[in-house]
Amino acid sequence: MNLINVFLQKDLCTRGNVETVVLCGSYALGRAAAHSDVDLCYIGDFSHFQRESHLYHDKEFQLMIAPWSWYRQVVTELERESTNIATITIMLATGKCLMGDTKKWRDLQTLALSSYQQGPNPPSTEDIRKIRVRITDLWEDFCDEVENQERLWLSFEILQKCVEAQFTIRQWWAVKSKYQLEELRVHDVKMANLLENCLESLGSKERLENICSYVLDPVGGWMKEPWKA
Numbered sequence: 121m122n123l124i125n126v127f128l129q130k131d132l133c134t135r136g137n138v139e140t141v142v143l144c145g146s147y148a149l150g151r152a153a154a155h156s157d158v159d160l161c162y163i164g165d166f167s168h169f170q171r172e173s174h175l176y177h178d179k180e181f182q183l184m185i186a187p188w189s190w191y192r193q194v195v196t197e198l199e200r201e202s203t204n205i206a207t208i209t210i211m212l213a214t215g216k217c218l219m220g221d222t223k224k225w226r227d228l229q230t231l232a233l234s235s236y237q238q239g240p241n242p243p244s245t246e247d248i249r250k251i252r253v254r255i256t257d258l259w260e261d262f263c264d265e266v267e268n269q270e271r272l273w274l275s276f277e278i279l280q281k282c283v284e285a286q287f288t289i290r291q292w293w294a295v296k297s298k299y300q301l302e303e304l305r306v307h308d309v310k311m312a313n314l315l316e317n318c319l320e321s322l323g324s325k326e327r328l329e330n331i332c333s334y335v336l337d338p339v340g341g342w343m344k345e346p347w348k349a
Contacts (some may be wrong), residue, residue: 124158127176128218139164140220144184144211157182160218161211163191163225184208188224195232203247204240204287204294208232240291251285252336252343259332259342263325272323279318279328282335286311289339310334 124143132138145159146152162185169186191212199206212232217225243251258281262274283300286308287293295303304312314331321327336342 123177123179124160124218127158127174127179127181128160130176131174131181132219135162137165138162138219140222140225141218142212142215142225143218144215148214148216159211160184161191161208161215162186163188163220163228166190184211188228191228192231195228195235200235200241202241203243204292206236206240206293209235210293213237236293240288240293242291243288246349247288248339249343249347249349251281251288252340253347255281255285255332255336256343259329262328268323275318275323275328278332279315282331283315285335289335 124147128141132141140161140163142148142161142163143159144161146156147158157180159182162183164187166185166187169184169190172183172185174181174183191208194208195212199209209232212229213236215229217229255278258274258278262271262278265271265274280297283304284294286304287295287300290308292303292307301312301315304315311331311334314327314334318324318327318331333341
C-alpha cells in the first residue's frame with residue numbers, strides 16, 4: 121500500500137478533477153501476486169472516459185478515469201445488457217475507497233453492489249445456440265484430427281470453451297482465467313473434477329466427451345439439428 125500511496129501523491133497533483141479514488145481488483149481483494157497490476161478508478165469532473173497505464177517503480181498502474189455519470193451508466197445500463205461480463209460493476213462493488221469516501225461514492229458503490237448481487241442476465245436462446253454450435257464444431261474437429269499435437273491443442277480450446285460456457289449457462293459472473301478453476305471448485309465441484317481429470321490426461325477422448333456432455337446436456341446437448349441465425 122505504501123507504493124500505491126506514493127504513486128497517488130505524485131499522480132493526483134497533476135490532475136485537478138479527481139474527487140474519489142477506488143482501489144480495485146486483486147489488490148482490493150487481497151489476492152495480489154508479484155506481477156499483479158494495481159487497478160484504480162478515478163471518479164470526478166471529467167468530460168469523458170479515459171484509460172491510462174503507468175509504470176512506477178516496476179509496478180504497472182491501470183487507471184480508469186471517468187465522470188460519475190459514466191460509471192452510473194455502465195453499472196445500470198451497459199453491463200446489465202451483457203450476458204455475464206461486468207468488469208466495472210465488479211470493480212466498484214468490491215473496491216476499496218482510498219480517497220473521497222463521500223455519500224456520492226457510497227451511493228455509487230451501493231448501486232454497483234446491488235447489480236453485482238443480482239447476478240448476470242440469463243443467456244438468450246441465441247447465446248445457447250452459439251455455445252452448442254461452438255463446442256460441437258470443436259469436438260468434431262478433435263475427432264477428425266489424427267496428429268497428436270493438433271489434438272492436444274484442440275483439447276485446450278475445447279476445455280476453455282466449456283468453462284466459459286458453464287459460467288454463462290449457470291449465470292455466474294465471468295472471471296479471469298487464473299481464477300476460473302477456483303470458482304468452479306466453489307460453485308460446481310463436479311465440473312471442477314471433470315476439468316482436472318481432462319488436464320491430467322490431456323487428449324483423452326472419453327474424458328473430453330464427458331465434460332462436453334456435462335456442459336451441453338442441460339441446454340439441448342450436441343448441436344445436431346438445423347438452425348438459423
